[in-house]
Amino acid sequence: MFLSNHAAVGALLTVHTDNPASAFVLGYFSHYLLDMIPHGDEKVGTWMKEKHTNLRSAGVLMADLSITAIFFLSLSWKIDFPHPYVVAAGVFGAMLPDFLYGFYDLIRKYLSPEKKKHYREKGGWLIKLAKRTLWDNFLLERHFYIHRKIHFALGYNISFPRGMIFQAVLLGFLYWSTLNYLSV
Numbered sequence: 001m002f003l004s005n006h007a008a009v010g011a012l013l014t015v016h017t018d019n020p021a022s023a024f025v026l027g028y029f030s031h032y033l034l035d036m037i038p039h040g041d042e043k044v045g046t047w048m049k050e051k052h053t054n055l056r057s058a059g060v061l062m063a064d065l066s067i068t069a070i071f072f073l074s075l076s077w078k079i080d081f082p083h084p085y086v087v088a089a090g091v092f093g094a095m096l097p098d099f100l101y102g103f104y105d106l107i108r109k110y111l112s113p114e115k116k117k118h119y120r121e122k123g124g125w126l127i128k129l130a131k132r133t134l135w136d137n138f139l140l141e142r143h144f145y146i147h148r149k150i151h152f153a154l155g156y157n158i159s160f161p162r163g164m165i166f167q168a169v170l171l172g173f174l175y176w177s178t179l180n181y182l183s184v
């Protein structure tokens with residue numbers, strides 16, 4: 001699912017809270033639920049991987065973030081957000097899983113094939129966990145696979161054109177909802 005839709009859901013969920021930490025957590029978990037809905041953009045990932053991966057990924061990311069920026073700028077001209085920092089925390093939480101996913105996808109080709117050797121080193125579980133986290137990106141790796149597993153949990157895909165229409169309609173609906181429910 002595109003970041004714009006995740007961000008919009010993260011913002012809308014802040015109607016339930018004025019606490020930035022809760023907004024962040026609500027936004028964060030909404031990401032995985034939203035990703036489970038078939039949304040037809042898997043082809044974009046395949047296209048990015050074919051060639052010029054970094055350039056294509058940067059292009060898609062810029063386009064996605066631009067739509068997100070236009071979404072919130074145009075909203076901010078129409079309404080006053082009751083708690084802008086809470087909205088920002090919700091939006092950030094809702095986008096974070098894809099940032100973690102993308103970041104790991106970007107760096108994993110540079111990771112050392114020697115990584116498993118740390119598991120055999122001395123030290124208690126805390127030391128080992130710290131080493132694995134810092135040097136082997138253990139947590140990022142786990143998150144990468146969990147995110148992907150959740151994404152394909154329902155095992156039902158829709159075509160790219162349908163997915164684009166669905167995501168555009170969803171974004172429109174989220175715009176309308178935010179306009180109506182999130183203003184002061």
Ligand SMILES: [Zn+2]
Binds near residue numbers: 031035
């Ligand atoms: Zn995602």
